[in-house]
Amino acid sequence: MMDRQEIDRIALRLVSLVPPGLAQAQQDLRTNFHDVLMQGLRRLELVTREEFEVQSQLLARTRAKVDELERRVAELEADAARGL
Known part of the structure; x- marks a missing residue:
């Protein structure tokens, strides 16, 4: 499974794609991206x-x-x- 740092890095890359006008929502988006990535990886049942x-x-x-x-x-x- 991917480690926490790798997931954080992917979440940050996704947040960087958010338009600057939505900067206030970036932290919420980062958290949501992180949670979605973790849930998706858990469903894959990777070791x-x-x-x-x-x-x-x-x-x-x-x-x-x-x-x-x-x-x-x-x-x-x-x-x-x-x-x-």
Whole structure:
């Protein structure tokens, strides 16, 4: 997900597009833009880079365990087929 500073930066860019005659409304618009951006991003159900990295590492460890278990099962099956 985007961090708070990035959202603030986008909100400021949107506010800068407001005509100068509406300068008094700029703070309200900035707040509203910020809130709308945050709500939109929350609905996308994005994960942070850190969450993604943790899940990637967990998946890699799980994959390694599955590979090892598959290897062991194959060895046991081979032993059983030989009658050991």
